[in-house]
Amino acid sequence: MASQKRNFLKIFPTLKHSTYWEVDLLAITRQISSGIQFALLPLKRKVYFCVVLVGLCQVSPVSAMDLYAYTEEWPPYNYMVGNELKGISTDILRASCDLIKIKCTIQIVPWLRAYKNVTGSPDTLIYTIARTPQREKEFIWIGPILPRTTWVYGKAGIEATTHNFKDLASTRIGVIRGEATIDELLAAGVPQSSILVLNSNTDVMRMMKLGKVNVVVNTEIGMALNLHDIGMPADAVSKLFKLSEGGSLYFAMNLQSDPALINQLQNGIEKLRHEGKIESIVRSYTKAKN
Numbered sequence: 001m002a003s004q005k006r007n008f009l010k011i012f013p014t015l016k017h018s019t020y021w022e023v024d025l026l027a028i029t030r031q032i033s034s035g036i037q038f039a040l041l042p043l044k045r046k047v048y049f050c051v052v053l054v055g056l057c058q059v060s061p062v063s064a065m066d067l068y069a070y071t072e073e074w075p076p077y078n079y080m081v082g083n084e085l086k087g088i089s090t091d092i093l094r095a096s097c098d099l100i101k102i103k104c105t106i107q108i109v110p111w112l113r114a115y116k117n118v119t120g121s122p123d124t125l126i127y128t129i130a131r132t133p134q135r136e137k138e139f140i141w142i143g144p145i146l147p148r149t150t151w152v153y154g155k156a157g158i159e160a161t162t163h164n165f166k167d168l169a170s171t172r173i174g175v176i177r178g179e180a181t182i183d184e185l186l187a188a189g190v191p192q193s194s195i196l197v198l199n200s201n202t203d204v205m206r207m208m209k210l211g212k213v214n215v216v217v218n219t220e221i222g223m224a225l226n227l228h229d230i231g232m233p234a235d236a237v238s239k240l241f242k243l244s245e246g247g248s249l250y251f252a253m254n255l256q257s258d259p260a261l262i263n264q265l266q267n268g269i270e271k272l273r274h275e276g277k278i279e280s281i282v283r284s285y286t287k288a289k290n
Contacts, residue, residue: 069106069125070114074201075225076285077128089128091281096268110199112178122256128249130180142265144248152240155214159238165189174204174213181217205230
């Protein structure tokens with residue numbers, strides 16, 4: 001109801017303070033459809049009801065809707081450069097929203113807060129997120145947008161004694177609170193005592209630079225940009241072994257989100273992929289690393 005009122009007022013702002021908004025808009029349509037009830041209404045209310053109905057018919061529920069998206073700091077997918085939010089996934093989302101002509105407001109917050117915001121509010125979206133069995137029923141999935149293969153990285157020198165997941169028991173692994181990596185490490189047999197949970201990707205990399213953790217998990221392009229941003233040389237870490245492969249990264253929306261909005265976003269992603277624009281966006285972020 002609130003969204004209907006907002007949509008209508010975009011067309012008829014002069015009715016902003018009308019007391020007739022106290023009337024259920026569904027009841028309005030029922031009264032108009034009933035010739036007897038409608039005939040008994042005062043002329044002024046008839047006019048208001050007719051204008052409301054026309055306004056509602058003219059407003060597209062998707063084009064007038066705002067999308068609120070939440071993300072974390074995870075270069076090169078989503079990250080801040082000065083006051084500007086950039087990244088591969090960010091650019092894909094904005095391009096899709098531009099394509100379907102909706103306004104998208106993006107906020108960067110700690111991952112756990114983004115997760116809670118989106119699971120609790122319709123028409124909200126979280127990214128960049130791995131689609132896992134544990135998360136499958138928590139969201140509506142839009143994508144895939146990018147492939148996901150993650151690697152275990154250790155500080156240079158650790159590769160001499162760390163060859164498999166069992167060896168990680170004697171290391172300190174930095175992970176982000178609420179991320180899929182935690183479940184994947186535990187499923188691989190890594191003890192909880194070896195895992196240090198932190199609030200953000202920035203915290204994880206800072207702790208690695210300080211020597212407080214000696215193992216992290218990331219994608220190849222993610223690790224390359226993280227090292228660059230934290231001021232560590234590429235040879236400061238070694239790629240130890242693969243944690244996961246064959247999965248994908250997605251946008252994910254609240255389960256109660258508008259189906260029309262979900263479908264248009266998915267169609268927008270597919271159109272961008274078909275036209276080669278997603279590949280072009282990825283290339284613009286990775287060419288400097290090749």
